[in-house]
Amino acid sequence: MTKTTYTIQEVSQLTGLTAHTLRYYEKISLIRGIERDANGYRLYSESDVAWLEFLIRLRETGMPIQEMIRFSSLRSEGETTVRQRRELLELHERSIRSQLADLYCHLGKIEEKIIHYKQLEEEHG
Amino acid sequence: MTKTTYTIQEVSQLTGLTAHTLRYYEKISLIRGIERDANGYRLYSESDVAWLEFLIRLRETGMPIQEMIRFSSLRSEGETTVRQRRELLELHERSIRSQLADLYCHLGKIEEKIIHYKQLEEEHG
């Protein structure tokens, strides 16, 4: 039988988010409907953790929090919003591809600069 | 004869940085030794503009401003710091490659999610 709930500290360790940030994400509706135990302590489910990991992915790929809140809001409306969520995600996919292209371009220029410095070092160093 | 100096507005248009940001970059020593005309107005040279474009590249690849200031400081010390600048740049190159790898990984996961949504749409939509 696999464990089905996690305390805020456990989720913090699993996700790398601090307990402060986990409460903050709930306050701004990035994550919703977290259960509570008899003391009012948060109890996160497996699917809550999976959702947090997805949020982290969106953040690390540059999605602004407002857009993530929009996504979370669609998700809470249920199955009827699947298409809108897919479209939002496809838009974001294009943003990531564009970031990748920009980074490659920058990388090339920086490599050129490094080569330039190496030549300077050979000439004068 | 090619134009050799630019006003702050011209540099703003060339680089996309606002005049405010250009003054700010000078205040924090990201760019140094900008000439002045008789009225005390800034006069940027071609090489100032090239340096700004390099700074923009560093920033767009995630280098923190403190590290950019360090780079600018080394540059102002002259030729003897070429090696240190190259090393700093090589460190940054590795950072960019790591960003690229992470982005690719995230992209893959997001594509999977999109496929998952498409399946949901076929089943229930």
Added chain:
DNA sequence: GTATCGTTTAGAGCGCGCTCTAAGGCAAGC
């Protein structure tokens, strides 16, 4: 001469995404 620009400076303010504080509650250990 005066109104309109664009410039200068020092320094305040802002938006983002957290990050932390204060004050209080419950539970277990001694």
Added chain:
DNA sequence: GCTTGCCTTAGAGCGCGCTCTAAACGATAC
């Protein structure tokens, strides 16, 4: 019953990278 410790909340504070304001100055237009 008191200490320790982790939890709760509302709300203040922070670091980054700008972004803007206020006050003053000089050049040009009329």
